[in-house]
Amino acid sequence: MRLPALSAALMLAAWSGPALADEDLSEALKAQIVPCWNVAALADVSDYIWMFVSLDLKPDGTFGADDIIWQENRGGTEGEAIAMYLTVERAIMRCGRDGFDLPAERYDEWRASNLVFVLNEEPSK
Numbered sequence: 001m002r003l004p005a006l007s008a009a010l011m012l013a014a015w016s017g018p019a020l021a022d023e024d025l026s027e028a029l030k031a032q033i034v035p036c037w038n039v040a041a042l043a044d045v046s047d048y049i050w051m052f053v054s055l056d057l058k059p060d061g062t063f064g065a066d067d068i069i070w071q072e073n074r075g076g077t078e079g080e081a082i083a084m085y086l087t088v089e090r091a092i093m094r095c096g097r098d099g100f101d102l103p104a105e106r107y108d109e110w111r112a113s114n115l116v117f118v119l120n121e122e123p124s125k
């Protein structure tokens with residue numbers, strides 16, 4: 001089944017560990033990742049997927065490939081979840097290749113960021 005349109009969202013949430021409690025910090029990180037998230041690559045996903053990723057950042061906002069960690073997913077098939085993770089990983093690496101622009105004096109608040117990427121929100125039951 002092919003959906004006529006994708007709905008996608010990125011939330012920064014406290015699903016495990018510390019959250020970005022300050023909405024300004026959450027929005028700053030979100031605004032830097034979303035432009036690189038190619039949801040069109042997931043056009044064949046017929047179900048909802050929530051992808052939970054943790055991102056460990058250095059004080060200058062940079063990170064290594066091993067700092068992007070797939071924690072959990074909900075929904076979709078195994079293949080769809082893998083495809084989703086790969087698009088998420090590419091978005092973070094592409095937009096963050098020079099480091100994310102976040103306030104250094106608040107490093108303790110954003111060094112371990114929990115990201116939730118949502119594709120085709122779960123249908124109401």
